[in-house]
Amino acid sequence: MKSRYDVLVIGGGPGGAVAAGDLAAKGHSVCLVEKRPAIGAPVRCAEGIGKDVLAEFIPPDDRWISAEIKGARLVSPDGTAMTVEQEMAGSKVGYILDRKIFDRELVWQAASKGAEVHVKTRATGAIVEDGVVKGAILETCGQAREVRAGVVIAADGVESKFPRWCGIDSAVPMRELMSCAQYLLTDIDIDPAMTVFYLGNKVAPEGYAWVFPKGDRTANVGVGISSRRSRDGNRARDYLDRFVAARFPEGKTIEYIVGGVSVCRPLPCTVADGLMVVGDAARLSDPITGGGIYNAMRTGRLAAGVASESISAGNCSRAALMAYDQAWRHSKLGKTLERNYRIKEYFITLSDEKLNAIVHSMARINLKDFSVFNLVKELIRHNPRLLLELKGLHDSLKAE
Numbered sequence: 001m002k003s004r005y006d007v008l009v010i011g012g013g014p015g016g017a018v019a020a021g022d023l024a025a026k027g028h029s030v031c032l033v034e035k036r037p038a039i040g041a042p043v044r045c046a047e048g049i050g051k052d053v054l055a056e057f058i059p060p061d062d063r064w065i066s067a068e069i070k071g072a073r074l075v076s077p078d079g080t081a082m083t084v085e086q087e088m089a090g091s092k093v094g095y096i097l098d099r100k101i102f103d104r105e106l107v108w109q110a111a112s113k114g115a116e117v118h119v120k121t122r123a124t125g126a127i128v129e130d131g132v133v134k135g136a137i138l139e140t141c142g143q144a145r146e147v148r149a150g151v152v153i154a155a156d157g158v159e160s161k162f163p164r165w166c167g168i169d170s171a172v173p174m175r176e177l178m179s180c181a182q183y184l185l186t187d188i189d190i191d192p193a194m195t196v197f198y199l200g201n202k203v204a205p206e207g208y209a210w211v212f213p214k215g216d217r218t219a220n221v222g223v224g225i226s227s228r229r230s231r232d233g234n235r236a237r238d239y240l241d242r243f244v245a246a247r248f249p250e251g252k253t254i255e256y257i258v259g260g261v262s263v264c265r266p267l268p269c270t271v272a273d274g275l276m277v278v279g280d281a282a283r284l285s286d287p288i289t290g291g292g293i294y295n296a297m298r299t300g301r302l303a304a305g306v307a308s309e310s311i312s313a314g315n316c317s318r319a320a321l322m323a324y325d326q327a328w329r330h331s332k333l334g335k336t337l338e339r340n341y342r343i344k345e346y347f348i349t350l351s352d353e354k355l356n357a358i359v360h361s362m363a364r365i366n367l368k369d370f371s372v373f374n375l376v377k378e379l380i381r382h383n384p385r386l387l388l389e390l391k392g393l394h395d396s397l398k399a400e
């Protein structure tokens with residue numbers, strides 16, 4: 001490992017890997033460090049991603065696709081199901097990945113473009129001089145060293161600490177941190193081409209339970225609940241155990257994971273002098289679905305583009321790097337995050353009766369017209385007062 005690079009990337013998830021690969025491809029010296037001994041493991045994800053957004057980054061490959069998804073089903077607390085089939089879901093259909101292999105592939109690609117990759121290497125502190133981020137303290141097998149860079153990209157995920165060490169408050173409010181538990185279950189009866197989402201305060205308060213197929217009789221089965229609702233006997237795993245006992249009593253667990261997902265608004269600013277923050281570290285997972293793989297890759301790419309220009313111009317100040325912050329914030333991604341945050345804030349207040357009523361009426365609407373706009377129209381029909389609460393949102397959705 002050298003003592004200086006153009007760019008130091010902290011974290012070898014999808015956000016860090018795409019940023020490192022793009023920068024290396026532009027000829028910059030790049031070092032990516034990952035604290036875990038193996039890229040991609042353990043997986044803390046249900047592994048779902050849309051086909052269209054994935055295609056922006058990498059052609060599909062059977063080596064890291066576990067299942068192809070043709071539709072989605074939403075199940076209300078009273079068991080009513082609303083199904084969105086492939087032809088109605090349009091671009092929403094997707095894949096369930098095998099992230100152990102997918103994440104490795106992204107990092108391999110970055111390495112093959114020239115990025116240096118160091119696993120089992122943890123950033124333990126930031127080098128900040130006169131308010132400017134200059135690099136990081138990296139620890140490998142108990143040995144610490146200073147590594148400097150023109151730009152540091154913090155891609156250190158939901159448990160991100162690096163921005164905090166640089167003076168950015170990145171704490172997630174307890175109520176906006178989803179606590180998740182997931183089993184990889186096998187020997188269960190599922191539709192292998194359908195993702196299923198279960199709503200309801202008994203199933204998953206302020207969250208949902210999911211079944212994401214990984215093959216004919218295997219699926220990621222998980223539950224996410226608000227951390228503020230997590231207490232003895234009612235933690236995410238307790239909800240998951242009850243869900244599995246009710247629906248898949250025959251299932252055999254071959255993997256168990258827990259993890260957090262932030263469903264708050266993004267960081268108010270994702271750059272500082274010499275620093276850029278991408279993906280989950282910037283709180284960019286979708287507040288409704290919790291999905292963040294695409295957002296991490298997308299912001300990794302945007303950050304790489306701006307970092308490259310700033311390094312070439314010899315100016316990596318906050319003002320120069322701000323082009324990255326503005327690029328994602330004012331793009332479709334940023335607008336969708338804000339809209340979905342507001343919808344989520346409303347959704348978590350709903351009783352099971354209201355959730356039932358919404359799913360019942362959605363099951364009746366012409367699903368060829370399925371969109372977030374139609375969903376909000378249905379919400380408003382059931383609760384006219386919502387029109388005031390979501391002021392502005394309704395109009396902005398009309399543009400969809």
Ligand SMILES: Cc1cc2nc3c(=O)[nH]c(=O)nc-3n(C[C@H](O)[C@H](O)[C@H](O)COP(=O)(O)OP(=O)(O)OC[C@H]3O[C@@H](n4cnc5c(N)ncnc54)[C@H](O)[C@@H]3O)c2cc1C
Nearest residue numbers: 011013014015035046047048123157259279280291292293
């Ligand atoms: C239960 C669960 C289910 C999910 N399901 C989905 C889903 O179906 N679809 C979807 O799109 N998203 C899903 N997500 C979210 C998704 O996993 C993340 O949004 C995505 O991985 C974010 O990518 P990232 O690169 O920002 O961060 P990560 O993938 O978390 O990568 C960050 C990396 O940084 C490393 N790191 C952290 N600190 C340091 C340090 N100090 N030094 C060095 N390395 C460090 C970590 O070890 C990690 O490898 C789910 C999350 C959970 C918890």
